[in-house]
Each structure stands twice: as C-alpha cells, then as structure tokens.
Amino acid sequence: xxxxxxxxxxxxxxxxxxxxxxxxxxxxxxxxxxxxxxxxxxxxxxxxxxxxxxxxxxxxxxxxxxxxxxxxxxxxxxxxxxxxxxxxxxxxxxxxxxxxxxxxxxxxxxxxxxxxxxxxxxxxxxxxxxxxxxxxxxxxxxxxxxxxxxxxxxxxxxxxxxxxxxxxxxxxxxxxxxxxxxxxxxxxxxxxxxxxxxxxxxxxxxxxxxxxxxxxxxxxxxxxxxxxxxxxxxxxxxxxxxxxxxxxxxxxxxxxxxxxxxxxxxxxxxxxxxxxxxxxxxxxxxxxxxxxxxxxxxxxxxxxxxxxxxxxxxxxxxxxxxxxxxxxxxxxxxxxxxxxxxxxxxxxxxxxxxxxxxxxxxxxxxxxxxxxxxxxxxxxxxxxxxxxxxxxxxxxxxxxxxxxxxx
DNA sequence: GATCCACAGGAAATAGTGGCTT
DNA sequence: AAGCCACTATTTCCTGTGGATC
Numbered sequence: 001x002x003x004x005x006x007x008x009x010x011x012x013x014x015x016x017x018x019x020x021x022x023x024x025x026x027x028x029x030x031x032x033x034x035x036x037x038x039x040x041x042x043x044x045x046x047x048x049x050x051x052x053x054x055x056x057x058x059x060x061x062x063x064x065x066x067x068x069x070x071x072x073x074x075x076x077x078x079x080x081x082x083x084x085x086x087x088x089x090x091x092x093x094x095x096x097x098x099x100x101x102x103x104x105x106x107x108x109x110x111x112x113x114x115x116x117x118x119x120x121x122x123x124x125x126x127x128x129x130x131x132x133x134x135x136x137x138x139x140x141x142x143x144x145x146x147x148x149x150x151x152x153x154x155x156x157x158x159x160x161x162x163x164x165x166x167x168x169x170x171x172x173x174x175x176x177x178x179x180x181x182x183x184x185x186x187x188x189x190x191x192x193x194x195x196x197x198x199x200x201x202x203x204x205x206x207x208x209x210x211x212x213x214x215x216x217x218x219x220x221x222x223x224x225x226x227x228x229x230x231x232x233x234x235x236x237x238x239x240x241x242x243x244x245x246x247x248x249x250x251x252x253x254x255x256x257x258x259x260x261x262x263x264x265x266x267x268x269x270x271x272x273x274x275x276x277x278x279x280x281x282x283x284x285x286x287x288x289x290x291x292x293x294x295x296x297x298x299x300x301x302x303x304x305x306x307x308x309x310x311x312x313x314x315x316x317x318x319x320x321x322x323x324x325x326x327x328x329x330x331x332x333x334x335x336x337x338x339x340x341x342x343x344x345x346x347x348x349x350x351x352x353x354x355x356x357x358x359x360x361x362x363x364x365x366x367x368x369x370x371x372x373x374x375x376x377x378x379x380x381x382x383x384x385x386x387x388x389x390x391x392x393x394x395x396x397x398x399x400x401x402x403x404x405x406x407x
Numbered sequence: 408g409a410t411c412c413a414c415a416g417g418a419a420a421t422a423g424t425g426g427c428t429t
Numbered sequence: 430a431a432g433c434c435a436c437t438a439t440t441t442c443c444t445g446t447g448g449a450t451c
Contacts, residue, residue: 099435119427119434295438318414341439343415365412366448411450421440428433 056204059247206246
C-alpha cells in the first residue's frame with residue numbers, strides 16, 4: 001500500500017519549483033528582452049519585424065523570454081492594431097537538417113497533419129509552407145528553438161527570411177527568430193550569410209551565482225515553507241549551477257530535488273547535505289538519459305573504454321580501443337564495424353560528454369593520434385543498465401575492475 | 408632529407424528504411 | 430505498384446600529417 005503522508009513542513013507548491021513552470025517575468029534579463037522588443041517593434045508601425053538570432057548557453061531564459069515578449073506583442077497587436085499575429089513555434093532539437101525542420105514546420109501549421117512529411121522534394125515542402133502562411137494572420141513569426149541542431153545546413157533560415165522579398169508569400173509579413181545554445185552557430189551563419197539574412201543578434205550571457213540566487217529565492221518563496229530552508233541552501237544550489245554552466249533550469253531542478261529528498265525523509269528543514277546528495281542523483285540521471293539514447297555500436301564503443309579503464313589502460317589510442325571493442329562486440333553478439341566507423345563513434349561520444357578525447361601529435365610513428373578516456377566514474381558508468389545484450393560484458397568489466405582495484 | 412608508417416578524417420558509394428505521389 | 434525522395438549507418442577509397450628510420 002502507498003502511504004500518503006503529505007503533512008511535511010517543506011514543500012508548499014511543487015509546481016513553482018518545477019523547471020517546466022515558466023515565470024511570468026525575468027528581472028535578470030530586462031536588457032535582453034528590451035532588445036527583442038525593439039527588433040519586433042516595427043510591427044506596431046505596420047512593418048515586418050527584424051529577423052533575430054538569439055544565442056547563449058542552455059537555461060538562460062532565451063525561450064521563456066522570447067515567448068514572454070511575443071505573447072505581450074500578440075496581445076497588443078490584437079487589442080490596438082486591428083490585425084493579428086501568429087507565432088509558430090518549432091523545437092528543432094533532434095532535427096538534424098533544414099529539410100527536417102521544414103517538415104516539422106509544415107506539420108505545425110497544417111492541422112490535418114500529425115506526422116512530419118517525408119518523401120517530398122525540399123522545394124515542394126517550402127511551397128506548401130508558404131501557401132499555408134498566406135492563410136494565417138497578416139503577421140507570422142516563426143520561432144526556431146534550438147536551431148543549432150541542424151548543423152551546417154541552414155537553408156531553412158534563408159528560405160524563410162527571403163520569402164517575403166521573393167514574393168513566395170503574398171500578404172504575409174514574415175519574420176524568423178532563431179534560438180541557439182551553440183555559441184559557434186551564429187558565426188557559421190554570418191560567415192555564409194552575405195547580405196540575405198542579417199538577423200539582429202541577441203546574446204544571453206550565463207547567469208552568475210548572484211543572479212541564480214535571486215532566481216532561486218523567488219522560486220523558494222513560492223514553493224517552500226518559510227523556515228524550511230536557509231540562505232546557505234539557496235547559495236549552494238546557485239553555486240553548483242554556476243559552476244557547471246549557469247543554467248537556471250539546473251539550479252531549480254537541484255533545489256526541487258533537494259527539497260523532495262528532505263521531504264521524503266520527513267525532515268524539518270533542507271540542509272546542505274540534501275543539496276549535495278541531490279546533485280549526485282541529478283548527475284547520474286543525466287548520464288543515464290544520455291546513455292539510453294546511444295546506438296548499440298556507440299554503447300559498445302563506450303564500454304570498450306570502460307573495459308580499458310578497468311585495466312588501468314586509459315587514455316587509450318583508437319587502435320587499442322578498437323581491439324577491445326571487437327572483443328566486446330563479439331561476446332555481445334553484435335555486428336563488428338570497421339575502425340573508421342568506431343573512430344567516428346568515439347568522437348561522437350566526446351561530443352555527448354561520455355568520453356574525453358585528446359589529440360596527441362607524435363607517437364612512435366608521428367602523425368596525429370586521438371586518445372580517449374571516460375569522462376565519468378567507471379563505477380557510475382557500470383552501475384547503469386542500458387542494454388541487456390551487454391550485461392555479460394558489464395559483469396566481466398566489473399570483476400576485472402574489482403581485482404585491479406580501479407573502481 | 409627522402410621515405411615510410413600509422414593514423415585522422417573527407418568524400419563518395421552502398422544498403423536498408425519508410426513516407427509520398429501518381 | 431512503381432518510382433521518388435530523404436534519412437541513417439556503414440564501408441571503401443583516398444589524401445594529409447608528422448615523427449621515426451635509414
């Protein structure tokens with residue numbers, strides 16, 4: 001039976017402490033929001049707003065801030081300007097090309113579609129998009145969140161930003177807002193952009209510890225009972241997040257997790273110990289989530305490094321890793337792919353932060369070498385069950401690590 | 408100091424999947 | 430049903446790099 005004991009002294013309102021709960025104001029971002037407003041302001045004078053590229057690390061209020069400004073603009077347009085504005089929001093995470101984004105956008109604005117179209121030529125998709133735009137409001141603003149995931153192929157941005165000049169749309173005033181977590185993305189765009197796409201660039205710098213504390217205090221004020229936490233808890237949450245990447249989302253998640261840990265134990269107050277504990281759990285969850293998304297081959301490559309780490313043989317060169325990988329793949333009964341492919345996978349694992357890669361020049365034979373090692377605790381990596389096929393392999397590594405004392 | 412080795416990584420080809428139009 | 434079209438994972442082939450070797 002489940003024993004509901006919800007009479008704690010800590011949590012008052014869970015929702016206020018969830019990172020899915022969007023605030024209705026962002027005092028720490030007033031300057032940036034002002035810039036966004038200014039770029040959208042032409043609407044109030046009957047013109048097309050500026051295109052924008054908003055960039056900065058994750059968890060800095062880029063998406064929330066953009067939505068806040070757009071919402072108030074929508075309202076203003078409807079109430080005072082006798083016309084209307086549609087905001088089309090597309091999250092491009094997991095979309096790896098402009099083609100996919102255009103498909104997702106089409107799906108978003110076509111009520112009859114519930115899957116992304118495939119099998120069309122790219123220009124077909126754009127035609128369908130522009131046709132739909134003409135049926136929407138006079139003003140259409142497309143928000144492409146996490147656009148950086150499309151990589152180098154940025155044709156979608158050009159198509160959308162040029163549509164009006166090229167008369168692809170007849171009576172729609174179209175603008176694009178790209179939101180990017182990748183600081184390099186705007187460079188690669190401006191390099192090739194030439195004169196067609198000249199977005200207003202708005203930078204959200206990472207929150208510092210002081211700003212994170214202020215954000216956390218507001219959340220705690222609404223979500224926690226007075227006296228169940230002290231300033232030290234807030235500051236520790238802020239400090240952890242500031243250290244990592246200044247993400248407000250992470251900071252809030254940490255505070256919430258700490259509060260729940262304390263609550264579940266029936267304690268009176270949240271302590272710094274709870275925060276540290278929650279931080280560990282969160283890190284493990286992030287790792288787990290990431291590992292689950294790997295392909296079989298990628299996971300095998302990570303295990304090869306883990307296996308070498310158990311034998312104290314990391315950092316290891318590609319060639320050595322490949323030998324280890326081959327054994328693992330054979331005993332797990334999966335296809336063995338070539339070195340070329342494993343090298344590619346290993347480097348992808350570095351991008352996902354499972355491995356650390358170093359470039360070394362000048363081995364025994366010269367040329368460039370890559371050496372890899374785990375980016376996380378071996379013990380932590382092994383404690384996560386990802387794919388049953390590898391359970392035997394994981395056990396072997398575990399045993400080896402114990403006898404080598406590398407855990 | 409030319410040549411060689413062993414690796415990095417680009418480019419193109421291939422194979423399999425699956426939606427879409429006609 | 431046939432024929433597109435695009436995607437993904439992989440292989441094959443090839444060029445580049447730079448210390449070691451003779």
